[in-house]
Amino acid sequence: MSAPAPVVEREEPQQNAPLERPLSKSNLVQTVATGYVPLIIATLVVFLPLLWMLLSSFKQPGEIVTMDLKILPESLNLQNYVTAMTTVPFAQFFANSLIVTMVGSSVKVVLAILTAYALVFVRFPFKNVIFVLILVALMVPAQVSILPNYILIAGMGGKNTLWGIILPGLGTAFGTFLLRQHFLTLPPSILEAAEIDGAGHWRRLWQIIVPVSVPSIATVALVTVVSEWNDYIWPLIITDRPETMTLPVGLTLLQNSESNGAGWGILMAGAVLVIVPILLVFAALQRYIVAGLTQGSVTG
Amino acid sequence: MTAPLMHNSSATPADRSARPDAAPPGGPAAKTNPAQARRRWSGRSRKDFVVFLAMALPNLVLIGTFTYWPLINNIYYSTLDWTLGSASATVVGLQNYVTFFTSEDASKVLGTTAIFTVLTVGGSMVLGLLVALALNSKVRGTTFARSAVFAPYVLSGVGVGLVWLFIFDPGYGVLAWILRGLGQQSPQWINDPQLSLVMVIIVYVWKNLGYCAVVFLAGLQSLPRDVMEAAALDGANSFRRFFNISLPLLSPTTFFLLITTMLSSLQAFDLIRIMTPLGNGTSTLIYEAYLQAFGAYNRAGYSAAISVILFAILLVITVLQLRFVERKVHYS
Numbered sequence: 001m002s003a004p005a006p007v008v009e010r011e012e013p014q015q016n017a018p019l020e021r022p023l024s025k026s027n028l029v030q031t032v033a034t035g036y037v038p039l040i041i042a043t044l045v046v047f048l049p050l051l052w053m054l055l056s057s058f059k060q061p062g063e064i065v066t067m068d069l070k071i072l073p074e075s076l077n078l079q080n081y082v083t084a085m086t087t088v089p090f091a092q093f094f095a096n097s098l099i100v101t102m103v104g105s106s107v108k109v110v111l112a113i114l115t116a117y118a119l120v121f122v123r124f125p126f127k128n129v130i131f132v133l134i135l136v137a138l139m140v141p142a143q144v145s146i147l148p149n150y151i152l153i154a155g156m157g158g159k160n161t162l163w164g165i166i167l168p169g170l171g172t173a174f175g176t177f178l179l180r181q182h183f184l185t186l187p188p189s190i191l192e193a194a195e196i197d198g199a200g201h202w203r204r205l206w207q208i209i210v211p212v213s214v215p216s217i218a219t220v221a222l223v224t225v226v227s228e229w230n231d232y233i234w235p236l237i238i239t240d241r242p243e244t245m246t247l248p249v250g251l252t253l254l255q256n257s258e259s260n261g262a263g264w265g266i267l268m269a270g271a272v273l274v275i276v277p278i279l280l281v282f283a284a285l286q287r288y289i290v291a292g293l294t295q296g297s298v299t300g
Numbered sequence: 301m302t303a304p305l306m307h308n309s310s311a312t313p314a315d316r317s318a319r320p321d322a323a324p325p326g327g328p329a330a331k332t333n334p335a336q337a338r339r340r341w342s343g344r345s346r347k348d349f350v351v352f353l354a355m356a357l358p359n360l361v362l363i364g365t366f367t368y369w370p371l372i373n374n375i376y377y378s379t380l381d382w383t384l385g386s387a388s389a390t391v392v393g394l395q396n397y398v399t400f401f402t403s404e405d406a407s408k409v410l411g412t413t414a415i416f417t418v419l420t421v422g423g424s425m426v427l428g429l430l431v432a433l434a435l436n437s438k439v440r441g442t443t444f445a446r447s448a449v450f451a452p453y454v455l456s457g458v459g460v461g462l463v464w465l466f467i468f469d470p471g472y473g474v475l476a477w478i479l480r481g482l483g484q485q486s487p488q489w490i491n492d493p494q495l496s497l498v499m500v501i502i503v504y505v506w507k508n509l510g511y512c513a514v515v516f517l518a519g520l521q522s523l524p525r526d527v528m529e530a531a532a533l534d535g536a537n538s539f540r541r542f543f544n545i546s547l548p549l550l551s552p553t554t555f556f557l558l559i560t561t562m563l564s565s566l567q568a569f570d571l572i573r574i575m576t577p578l579g580n581g582t583s584t585l586i587y588e589a590y591l592q593a594f595g596a597y598n599r600a601g602y603s604a605a606i607s608v609i610l611f612a613i614l615l616v617i618t619v620l621q622l623r624f625v626e627r628k629v630h631y632s
Contacts, residue, residue, distance in 0.1 A: 031439060038434035039445045042513075045506070046448050052474060053463045069477040111359040118355035123348040130360065137367045139618045141567045143586050144611045145370035147377060147593050147604055152370075171362030201351050230456040232570045237594055248458035252574065255462065264466050275459040282454050286447045289454060294515050 050275070057081070057269040061262035080269035087257055087266070089242050093250030094273065096162060100235070100246055101228040104166045108228075109221045112175025117205050119176070120183040121191070131180070137173040143233060150237050160241045168234065175220040178292065182216040183209065219292035222285055229278055247274045371611065377604035384598040396605035405588070409606075413584040416501060417565045423505035425557055428512025433542075435513060436520045446517065449510040457507070457570025464503040465575050493581025500575050500582050504568060512557055519553030520546065559621040566614060585610040 056064065057080055058073035084090055115134075119127055149168045158164025190212065194204045210217065235246045242253065251270045258266050282289055378396055382389030400406050431449055435442050452460060467473050468489045476486035489499045523546060531541050547554075569586055576582040579591050585606055593603035 031437075035434075035437040035439035036441075038430070039437075039439070039441060042431045042434060043445050043448045046452055046510070049463050049467060049506075052467065053459075056466065064472055066472075067480075069474065111362070114355040115359040118352045122352040122355065123345060124352035130356070133360075133368075134363065137363045139563075139614075140367050140371065140611075141563070141614060143567045143569060144374065144589075144607045144614070145367065146590070147600060147607060148370035148373035149366055150593075151373070151377075152365075168366040171359055171364075171366055173363060173367070176359060201348075201355075226454050230454075230458075230570075232456070232458055232573070233590070236573070248456055248570075251458050251462065255574070261469070261472050264469070264472065267462050268466060271459040271462045274456045275463075278455055279451065282451055283447075286450070290447070290450055290514060293453070294511070294518065 050279075053268050053271050053275070056265055057272045059265045061265060064264050065261045080265040081273075084254060084266045084269045084273075088250055088254050090250065090254075090270070090273065092243060093245055093247045096165075096244060097229060097247040099162055100165050100231075101225055103162075104169060104228045105221060105224040107166075107170050108172040108175055108224050109217065111170065112172045112179050112220055113205070113210065113217065115172075115176040116179035116183055117201070117209060119180050121204070121209075122201060134173045134176055137171070138177055142169070146233060146237055149234070153238060158238065160239050160244045162244055164238050165235050165244070165246065169228070169231070172224070175224060178220050179213070179216060182213055186212065215288065218285070219288045222281070222289050223292040225281065226278055226289065374604050374607050374611070377601055378608045380601040380604075382599075382601040384593055384600040389601065392601070396602045397609075399602065400605055400609070409583055409585055409588045412497065412582065413566070415497065416504075416568070416582070416584050417562060419501045420504045420508070420565045420568070421558065421561045423501065424509040424512045424561055425554070427505065428509045428557070429516050431509065431513035432516035432520055435517050446514060450514050451510065452507045453511045455507070458574050460507055461503065461571045461574030464499075464506070468499050490576075496576045496581045500571055503571055503575065504565070507571070508561065508564070512561065515557055516550070516553060519550050523549050555621075555624065559617060562617055563614060566610065566617075585613070 055071065055073055058076050058078070059070070060074070060077060060079065063070050063074060118124070119131055124130075145168075153159065153164045153168060156164075158167065186209070190208055191204060194208055199207070230248065231246070232248045235249045236252065239245045239249055242250065245253065251267075251274060254270050255267060257263075379391055379393055380389040381392045381395065435446050435449075467475055470476050470486040470488055470490070473486070479486050487495050489495050527545060527549075528541065531545050536544070566584070567586055568584070569590065572579065572582050572584065572587050573590075579587050579595075583591065589603045589606040589610065591597070592599045592606060
């Protein structure tokens, strides 16, 4: 440091820090300028596009195809939602997405719990090798496997079926990994009573391990639900008939049929239907989702 | 959305299954009746073997079938001259790779991939760090703002792509309206290949910067407070404190984000597919692989070769990360 640093007297720190007086005018200005303004800008940058989506979803073609921008819709008209649902089978897409998300996530969470329990609490040779294989699978992106998986699933007759959408994604490296790391942090003493009781693995898992691991399991479940709901590339490839399309794929279909300017309101209604459910889940349970998605970034 | 990579993932060799009562005989019970004890132990061990397989095998088989097997298959497919849907294919060796690297595709696709990756990674990390610094201030509402900026990261890429496509619409989009107010013409975001790439990059950064912000924020909050206070008492202003102390101390977080955001940028698909379906100017490796097999051409073997190239790049980045993490980033 270049400037000769004055030695601060410990007895009178207040005098050396006049800016930290809570109610001084300069302090207030500084707090607003460096504290609130950037926060408000960042929040607006996120929210304005989403608000625009919501507002536009109520606008009629005449309110969109116009040179002078109308910010608010003239009325809360649900016509765009009705049109979206009659142009393409939206209710079917929604149901398909729900089924795929619910079935896929439930199976994945159960598989993750079982595998993680086995890796931590059950004796087996080569467990470290198995764990490394799971770790490597965590880093293999699904995108590079789409062609071979397409050939495999189509060959099994899974094209345009819901099980064909669900099956390839069922193996879960992410959930297994997260739960294994959590199980390792549990104190060994919690299983001792069960061992004296002579409880088998099955009872130990469901009566002791699972109840004390609810937050971690919730994290895995929520992250899985979000990614299943949003999954796009695989359902896009394995379905080409509306009956089995999920919501994101169905939106692509809607995009193709509403590609003129007047269709924007209808497309925004479709975007609301795919975005808002996850936004609500996120608003309610964001603590678990953020923790799950950023896990390991600092301390692991 | 990609699964997060872990810093100290493999550094936990702990194993809870080796409990004292399940250990090989040797205790007092074994002394009195060794044969019986051994039989009991091996019976239990065999039972554990079965329990392990019953619990883990379904998941392991699924991972093997749909994650590992496709990698091998992809390499095999990449040696074929094969039209998707056709029953016959001819083995052509490395011809698909030669075709890719000697055609104009290689420079175009690799160039687009490089520009997209560098700008999205750089953009979301720099903006993410700025947002993290704002979130790190001691004012009310930071918890809400933190969730708000993270939200786009969990939203459907298809929905987000449509919303922004409307905003960018040169005829009726908000952006065109603002530009008209300033006396400007809206650029042709959709028809101009270079502007298409810019548009997709902007939206990708919007969607992903919240992830970087939250990870950077966690890094900032774990910085040793005494060091920061000492620097402040030394008279270092906040800029110097940031560049001379915070940023160097954040380097493990920065490195982690560099790798994870690079891996996910290389896999970005949803936004590109929705905003620029033809891949005009936005055809990265992953999108080119998709277009070649499932777009107009049905060139399965050629697409597989591009996928293998992409996988090789991802593998190199992952290996680099693991090496670096093992050797240098263990700082505590």
